[in-house]
Amino acid sequence: SSYYAPVMPSSLCKPRRLYISFSDVGWENWIIAPQGYMANYCLGECPFPLTTELNSTNHAILQTMVHSLDPEGTPQPCCVPVRLSPISVLFYDNHDNVVLRHYEDMVVDECGC
Amino acid sequence: LSTRESLLLKSLGLSAKPSPRSPAPVPSVLWRIFQKREIPSPWSPGQEDACRVEEFNVPGNIVRVFSDQGHFLHSGGPRTLLCLEKHLYFTLSVLEDGEQLTMAQLQLQFGHNSYRAPGPGQVFELRLYRAPPPSLRELPSPAARRRLLLAQSFAQLHKLLLFNLTQVGRDWRTPSRNLGLVLEISVSSGTGSSALLGRPPGNFCAGADSFLDASLLVVSLQPGQCKASRKKR
Numbered sequence A: 001s002s003y004y005a006p007v008m009p010s011s012l013c014k015p016r017r018l019y020i021s022f023s024d025v026g027w028e029n030w031i032i033a034p035q036g037y038m039a040n041y042c043l044g045e046c047p048f049p050l051t052t053e054l055n056s057t058n059h060a061i062l063q064t065m066v067h068s069l070d071p072e073g074t075p076q077p078c079c080v081p082v083r084l085s086p087i088s089v090l091f092y093d094n095h096d097n098v099v100l101r102h103y104e105d106m107v108v109d110e111c112g113c
Numbered sequence B: 001l002s003t004r005e006s007l008l009l010k011s012l013g014l015s016a017k018p019s020p021r022s023p024a025p026v027p028s029v030l031w032r033i034f035q036k037r038e039i040p041s042p043w044s045p046g047q048e049d050a051c052r053v054e055e056f057n058v059p060g061n062i063v064r065v066f067s068d069q070g071h072f073l074h075s076g077g078p079r080t081l082l083c084l085e086k087h088l089y090f091t092l093s094v095l096e097d098g099e100q101l102t103m104a105q106l107q108l109q110f111g112h113n114s115y116r117a118p119g120p121g122q123v124f125e126l127r128l129y130r131a132p133p134p135s136l137r138e139l140p141s142p143a144a145r146r147r148l149l150l151a152q153s154f155a156q157l158h159k160l161l162l163f164n165l166t167q168v169g170r171d172w173r174t175p176s177r178n179l180g181l182v183l184e185i186s187v188s189s190g191t192g193s194s195a196l197l198g199r200p201p202g203n204f205c206a207g208a209d210s211f212l213d214a215s216l217l218v219v220s221l222q223p224g225q226c227k228a229s230r231k232k233r
Helices: A058-069 B002-011 B028-038 B166-171 B193-198
Strands: A014-016 A019-021 A031-033 A036-038 A041-043 A080-092 A098-112 B062-067 B082-088 B100-110 B124-130 B147-154 B160-164 B181-187 B211-221
Touching: A014 A098, A036 A098, A041 A080, A041 A098, A080 B028, A098 B028, B028 B062, B082 B211, B100 B166
Parallel strands: none
Antiparallel strands: A014 A041, A019 A036, A031 A080, A080 A098, A098 B062, B062 B211, B082 B181, B100 B160, B100 B211, B124 B147, B124 B181
């Protein structure tokens, strides 16, 4: 028989704060700006039943159901980014030229199952 | 870390970790574009098309400012009307395969505006030539060696002169064709040139001799990196 254990809201699938500091990774002498940025990441559970807030696919709903019936055999769905934003970076390249480049999908705005 | 770092740099389109030797000041135009993207407009949040450079109204997700790697040439002596002659060269080989060059703009920077013509009835004449291939450099006359790209005359020189070199930039994507340019600024001949020659050369070249540097601003687009973001489910 399936069982239903309530999950604390903070452990549900959602974006978690992650600040990337370019000086931490030793890039501060060639990246002009920004000095860092909020990249965030997704973490949390996708429990049965999936609520609309968890921004899930139909397949994820199916998988949570199977997981609730057979927790050992089928894992929960994954918690992944579903909406990302770009950032622009100003830096020196290997020929001392100044480059302004736009990078897609660098910031996690929303997560989903 | 170095393996992971090189993988991450590669995903950011960099073959290796840059290590600037003599970093140039950041051009104000790049600061303006960067800061505008940092602070999205309240009227259309999230609508900015970061794969288009609004300031120049061209598609592009990379804007580079290349510093000039050329050197001064000066074939004429102090008694000629030639104020400046310089080879300009920009290393466009850094553009990756698949990048589409959508704009190239030559920027000539002078120390100040000049408010005086070189002499009565005189103007500054600026010419840009395609630098000759090595095989033609031995020809005696400069005219035979060079191909005029553009010519413009100025009664007064502005602090910043801009020239659209998009087609030339696209030619330069073929390394064997990137021989650079020759920039020439002279005082027009015509009435009164002998009087001009009577003055010390510095005088009639005043304005042109405040030339600071040349740079090439290039906008390019990497189509593969400008896909539409995943829609909310």
